[in-house]
Amino acid sequence: MKPTFFLLISLIAVLTISCDDDDSSLQGTGTVTIEFDNRIGEEQLELNTEYTNASGEAFSISKLNYYISNVILITTGGQEFVVPQDSSYFLILEEEEASQHITLKNIPAGDYNQVSFTIGVDSLRSTMDITKRQGALDPAQGHDGMYWTWNSGYIFFKMEGTSSAAPAEQEHKFYYHIGGYGGYETVSLNNIRETTIDMGSAVAQVRSGKAPQIHIHVDVLELFQNPTLISIAQNPTVMFSDYSRTVSANYVNMFKYNHVHN
Numbered sequence: 001m002k003p004t005f006f007l008l009i010s011l012i013a014v015l016t017i018s019c020d021d022d023d024s025s026l027q028g029t030g031t032v033t034i035e036f037d038n039r040i041g042e043e044q045l046e047l048n049t050e051y052t053n054a055s056g057e058a059f060s061i062s063k064l065n066y067y068i069s070n071v072i073l074i075t076t077g078g079q080e081f082v083v084p085q086d087s088s089y090f091l092i093l094e095e096e097e098a099s100q101h102i103t104l105k106n107i108p109a110g111d112y113n114q115v116s117f118t119i120g121v122d123s124l125r126s127t128m129d130i131t132k133r134q135g136a137l138d139p140a141q142g143h144d145g146m147y148w149t150w151n152s153g154y155i156f157f158k159m160e161g162t163s164s165a166a167p168a169e170q171e172h173k174f175y176y177h178i179g180g181y182g183g184y185e186t187v188s189l190n191n192i193r194e195t196t197i198d199m200g201s202a203v204a205q206v207r208s209g210k211a212p213q214i215h216i217h218v219d220v221l222e223l224f225q226n227p228t229l230i231s232i233a234q235n236p237t238v239m240f241s242d243y244s245r246t247v248s249a250n251y252v253n254m255f256k257y258n259h260v261h262n
Contacts, residue, residue, distance in 0.1 A: 028208035032073065032104045034115065036092050037258070038064060038218045045220060047094060054225035057232050059163035059174070061220065064094040065144055066157040066251075067120050067136070070194075073107060074114035076203060081108055089121065091136040091143055111203040115214060116196040119252055120156030123181040123192065148179060148240075155179045156191060157251055159223070165233040174236045176223075178244045178251070189240060191248040197257045205262045213261040222254045223247065 038045040050060045068090045071083040083104055093099045125133065133139070137154070139147040146155045157178040166174045180189030197216060204212035224230045228246050238247050 030206040057165040
């Protein structure tokens with residue numbers, strides 16, 4: 001047997017074994033953790049610390065909460081895995097570090113480079129019987145006041161703080177409580193926002209016994225500037241009003257991919 005022919009046969013055997021190994025590694029399920037890291041630009045967000053927004057207004061944040069739901073993971077080949085809805089509602093609290101890491105279990109093995117999710121709570125779940133709204137969605141649990149009892153709806157995003165730009169008559173405090181799922185019997189405000197985080201050439205390698213961690217930066221400064229400049233002086237309190245649409249259109253841009261650990 002000629003040496004070149006022997007080498008060729010050996011190479012084919014090695015490639016065959018390698019392919020078999022790759023195929024076997026893409027079977028089964030794994031776990032993915034997504035971290036929501038609240039930031040002020042390049043800095044870690046610190047509660048009750050003074051910062052400056054795009055309008056040149058000094059402000060500090062005393063509370064930052066938001067709902068993440070309806071998570072979808074997308075592979076490099078474009079295949080989507082929709083996280084079962086009953087396991088896809090999370091409340092992120094800046095005051096509770098553990099809440100900022102959400103764990104998704106039983107994810108099919110694969111290479112994922114996109115994550116889609118809703119900021120808020122979808123209309124279907126918002127109107128379900130209370131027995132279908134447990135855990136992070138249970139109004140009886142309080143959850144830091146993330147439910148409007150007077151309006152029977154979830155507050156999707158809550159940010160409170162102080163600023164010298166806010167009126168003295170409200171003790172220089174500002175309040176952004178944004179909700180509204182479109183209405184149950186009549187059409188009303190709809191601030192449900194969706195976003196897709198693209199990881200570019202990076203991938204989260206989900207395998208059996210392997211649990212990648214996707215790190216997302218959540219830049220609060222984007223709320224005040226992208227795409228619309230928002231001034232605390234002009235809008236110190238935004239709740240169930242038309243202007244809440246402007247706030248939700250901005251805060252959807254706070255979420256950016258940073259890195260992944262495999």
